[in-house]
Amino acid sequence: MHSPLLLDFTTFYELFFKAFDTLGFEASAHWMSYTAAGISLSFIAINLLILSTALYTWFERRTIARFQVRRGPNRNGPYGLLQPFADVIKLIMKEDTIPESADKVVFTLAPIVLLAPTLLIITVIPMDDSTFLGTLNIGILFIVGITSVNSIAIFMAGWGSRNKYAILGSMRGAAMLVSYEIPMALGITSVLLLSGSLAMKTIADSQLIWFILVMPLGFFVFMAAAMAEMSRTPFDQIESESELGSGYNTEFSGIKFAILFLAEFMAPIVTSAVVTTLFLGGNQGFSPIPGPIWFILKMFVVIFILLWIRSTWPRLRIDQIMGFAWKPLFGLGIINIFLIALESQILMEEGKLSQNDMLIMSGINWVLTIVGLLVMFNIYGHKRYNRPDPIPSQLANMGTDLQ
Amino acid sequence: MNTLRTEPITINLGPQHPSTHGVFRLRVTFDGEEIVDLEPVFGYLHRGTEKLAETRNYTQIITLTDRMDYVASMSNNLAYVRTVESLANISVPERAQYIRVICAELQRIASHLMATGFLLNDLGALATPLVYCFREREKILDLFEMLCGARITLSYMRPGGVFQDAPEEFWHALNTTVTDLPHFFDEIESLISTNEIVLARTRGVGILTDEQAIANSVSGPNLRAARVKWDLRKSNTYEVYDRLKFDIPIGHEGDTYDRYLVRILEMRESVKIIAQCVEQIDTGPIRSNTPFFIRPPAGEAYEAIEGPKGELGFYMVSDGGVAPYRCKVRAPSFLNLTPLKEMITGWKMGDLITILGSIDIVLGEVDR
Amino acid sequence: MTKILSTSKIIQTLKQELPGLEISGNESWVTVNANQINKVSRILKNSDGLDFSYLNAITAVDYIEYFQIIYHLTSMRNNYSCVIKVRCDGRTNLELPSVIDVWKGADLQEREIWDLMGIKFSGHPNLKRILLWEGFDGHPLRKDYLG
Numbered sequence A: 001m002h003s004p005l006l007l008d009f010t011t012f013y014e015l016f017f018k019a020f021d022t023l024g025f026e027a028s029a030h031w032m033s034y035t036a037a038g039i040s041l042s043f044i045a046i047n048l049l050i051l052s053t054a055l056y057t058w059f060e061r062r063t064i065a066r067f068q069v070r071r072g073p074n075r076n077g078p079y080g081l082l083q084p085f086a087d088v089i090k091l092i093m094k095e096d097t098i099p100e101s102a103d104k105v106v107f108t109l110a111p112i113v114l115l116a117p118t119l120l121i122i123t124v125i126p127m128d129d130s131t132f133l134g135t136l137n138i139g140i141l142f143i144v145g146i147t148s149v150n151s152i153a154i155f156m157a158g159w160g161s162r163n164k165y166a167i168l169g170s171m172r173g174a175a176m177l178v179s180y181e182i183p184m185a186l187g188i189t190s191v192l193l194l195s196g197s198l199a200m201k202t203i204a205d206s207q208l209i210w211f212i213l214v215m216p217l218g219f220f221v222f223m224a225a226a227m228a229e230m231s232r233t234p235f236d237q238i239e240s241e242s243e244l245g246s247g248y249n250t251e252f253s254g255i256k257f258a259i260l261f262l263a264e265f266m267a268p269i270v271t272s273a274v275v276t277t278l279f280l281g282g283n284q285g286f287s288p289i290p291g292p293i294w295f296i297l298k299m300f301v302v303i304f305i306l307l308w309i310r311s312t313w314p315r316l317r318i319d320q321i322m323g324f325a326w327k328p329l330f331g332l333g334i335i336n337i338f339l340i341a342l343e344s345q346i347l348m349e350e351g352k353l354s355q356n357d358m359l360i361m362s363g364i365n366w367v368l369t370i371v372g373l374l375v376m377f378n379i380y381g382h383k384r385y386n387r388p389d390p391i392p393s394q395l396a397n398m399g400t401d402l403q
Numbered sequence B: 001m002n003t004l005r006t007e008p009i010t011i012n013l014g015p016q017h018p019s020t021h022g023v024f025r026l027r028v029t030f031d032g033e034e035i036v037d038l039e040p041v042f043g044y045l046h047r048g049t050e051k052l053a054e055t056r057n058y059t060q061i062i063t064l065t066d067r068m069d070y071v072a073s074m075s076n077n078l079a080y081v082r083t084v085e086s087l088a089n090i091s092v093p094e095r096a097q098y099i100r101v102i103c104a105e106l107q108r109i110a111s112h113l114m115a116t117g118f119l120l121n122d123l124g125a126l127a128t129p130l131v132y133c134f135r136e137r138e139k140i141l142d143l144f145e146m147l148c149g150a151r152i153t154l155s156y157m158r159p160g161g162v163f164q165d166a167p168e169e170f171w172h173a174l175n176t177t178v179t180d181l182p183h184f185f186d187e188i189e190s191l192i193s194t195n196e197i198v199l200a201r202t203r204g205v206g207i208l209t210d211e212q213a214i215a216n217s218v219s220g221p222n223l224r225a226a227r228v229k230w231d232l233r234k235s236n237t238y239e240v241y242d243r244l245k246f247d248i249p250i251g252h253e254g255d256t257y258d259r260y261l262v263r264i265l266e267m268r269e270s271v272k273i274i275a276q277c278v279e280q281i282d283t284g285p286i287r288s289n290t291p292f293f294i295r296p297p298a299g300e301a302y303e304a305i306e307g308p309k310g311e312l313g314f315y316m317v318s319d320g321g322v323a324p325y326r327c328k329v330r331a332p333s334f335l336n337l338t339p340l341k342e343m344i345t346g347w348k349m350g351d352l353i354t355i356l357g358s359i360d361i362v363l364g365e366v367d368r
Numbered sequence C: 001m002t003k004i005l006s007t008s009k010i011i012q013t014l015k016q017e018l019p020g021l022e023i024s025g026n027e028s029w030v031t032v033n034a035n036q037i038n039k040v041s042r043i044l045k046n047s048d049g050l051d052f053s054y055l056n057a058i059t060a061v062d063y064i065e066y067f068q069i070i071y072h073l074t075s076m077r078n079n080y081s082c083v084i085k086v087r088c089d090g091r092t093n094l095e096l097p098s099v100i101d102v103w104k105g106a107d108l109q110e111r112e113i114w115d116l117m118g119i120k121f122s123g124h125p126n127l128k129r130i131l132l133w134e135g136f137d138g139h140p141l142r143k144d145y146l147g
Helices: A009-023 A031-069 A085-094 A104-124 A140-146 A148-160 A166-179 A180-196 A200-205 A216-229 A255-279 A292-313 A318-347 A355-380 B049-052 B061-066 B073-088 B095-123 B128-148 B167-194 B196-202 B211-215 B223-224 B255-282 B330-337 B338-344 B349-359 B365-366 C007-017 C034-046 C106-116
Strands: B009-013 B025-031 B032-040 B301-306 B313-319 B326-330 C023-025 C028-033 C054-063 C066-075 C080-089 C094-097 C119-122
Touching: A009 A031, A031 A085, A031 A255, A031 A292, A104 A140, A104 A148, A104 A355, A104 B330, A104 C106, A140 A148, A140 A180, A140 A200, A140 B025, A140 C028, A148 A166, A166 A180, A166 A216, A166 A318, A180 A200, A180 A216, A180 A255, A180 A318, A216 A255, A216 A355, A255 A292, A318 B095, A318 C028, B025 B349, B032 B338, B049 B061, B049 B326, B061 B073, B073 B095, B073 B301, B073 C106, B095 B128, B095 B167, B095 B196, B095 B255, B128 B167, B167 B255, B167 B338, B196 B255, B196 B349, B211 B223, B223 B255, B255 B349, B301 C054, B313 C066, B326 C054, B330 B365, B330 C080, B330 C106, B338 C080, B349 C094, C007 C023, C007 C034, C028 C034, C034 C066, C034 C094, C054 C106, C080 C094, C106 C119
Parallel strands: C028 C080, C094 C119
Antiparallel strands: B009 B025, B025 B032, B301 B313, B313 B326, C023 C028, C054 C066, C066 C080
């Protein structure tokens, strides 16, 4: 399949096949062009992803600064656009320290293990008719499996540093990341019930109405779990800089820190790509603008919301974070699956749902979600805290008539 | 059923740390995530103020007092000059008293803004509320610059009055600030006081009951958050506070949220006080005739004011010379740290920084 | 206004509770014997007419032949205050009973007085140096400590 952007596997394969054919390698042209196409396409895609991460760091610093009534970086290049490159140059020129009693192998491997899964997710995101490497039938399962390597990487980073603060931070991080896998899986399962397939492209195509409208509860559960998986505020206790040093990345400096930094900032981009595919209809949109541009626009909206939340809210304590995963989110995820299953059983004809059916489902679900969330916040939340009039203590009596 | 052998771990929250509000060291023993023991270590900023004061004359000590609580230097000045006036029987003209009250209340607002901003920074809100609070504090520091040329270490007050009269543009700027500040407090309260996460982190955390507070010599907003309605501006009134109408806000149960809310409510009361002072002030002299070398008769005096951090008192003994024989500072931040161990043991690591931030200490005052 | 409670009333109540107490006073302060201070402070806090529940400050002053320790107390329930003075003769091996069981706020202040003036408080659970480091030689706030 050829895509308008010419950045897909078939084009590259044919190009290399012609090249190797004319160069005289007919016998092995097939596997050689296959390998060459794969490698070159991955090279381009990874570089584009890293470049967009660099751009995203610039965007994040400028936007958070605007929320804080100040400008962000504006000295390196026009509007500070060269700031990420200045950061990388500084980090490369720093000394690469390894603590003397640290576990050298684990310490050196930790940033790489953290970066690799995030890079791999881009291979199954269908920006166009298929992903740039072709369609993977079990796309979403691949993503769930890959993101669980994050927790191993964070623990490796803390363990390899041999530093009390780092180990504390990474243990909390590993516990949190493992707990939030479950609400994420529950959110994904509810999407699968309606799409009927694990392949990412099929999920995007089966959204006759965007799933954020059909199952808002599932969207909420998945977004909360995804924010925790990325360790972003309000769940960023593990890297809270105002407590106990800097968490698991205290001992890393130089290029290792740059890789950790890169992995941390690539996560929102990749996560919002996944959210766009699962809940916002992928590259659906109306016609004068091509599909991939729609995809990027939707990604941008999700990234902005994540950034908005990060710059406004304080963070939760670690036991409150764990409580939030296991009690409300787990319950809501299960209720969501139950609801979707019930509705799709009732409305389904011949194993398929039509657009009207989805409209009905979305109407019911939105009403139920709003009512349910209001009820839950009123029972469990603090927002209904009406501060009663304080009663002065009997132990002090100013005894003046100057009241 | 204890199948796993656990061991408490002692961690040093060292002198250099992003959120201990200065050079302050804590040795904390954790059992898992819970704090079992706490030992504060002070003295990293000890400069020997009390010893230095014995070799400087009374007017020179004003500059020493600025640097103790370097966040609220007008209050330090006020407490000190009141003690000298009580020692030497100097009277203060009325216009000077009104200007002193205006400066003390402006300084209270500035100090509480800093305390609130840093408490929310410790809660993790990525410095956004901090920058908002500092934006308002900048306006107050601009007012101080109009008065005396400095922003932080002011040395504005003298025994017998204030240093110089307020210029014309000060009163215009003060009126603008007084009208704008309540809107800012409304904005901050709407963003923070009902925020779910702030409430979850601060409600019921680090409770200090009224008996504990009184027994541990706690003063200031911490005492008032523990439901004790005690404020030196009303109980032992000084300057012109007896002619002004204002409330004393108190807390509901003495937790971190109450300490935060009491400071916000006190800032609102301070704005009311300033508005009344601006109405009531009259022309007149701003300094009574005192010589540079003040020689009070032999005796002693203890005067305390209600500073932003608590009861700030000076105890001075004079032997008739140009320098005091003994100058002791009753520092509120130092004494507010007495119940630190009681307040923190039993809570989790994330609460340690929150509770410490809500007590609002300034290391210059703790260590003197 | 916080009035200073009439010292004659304080002296009377204390003499009633502790007969044989050496006590004197003028219109501003009450002077008590050094080793009776903890009993006196207990009475000051707990007895009905006095009820001094709040300890404002403990100060130590070095008058070359003797040291004077001054307690400023306030009664929050009745809004009055008083000043109690105690005298320690000599310059070495000074010791006073600690009032920490009566007012817990004396904890850090007594450590500071030990640190800077060299007066020990018996009964204090943790009498270590507080503003200077362990191993510092001398007590800086004394009049004979120069440099």
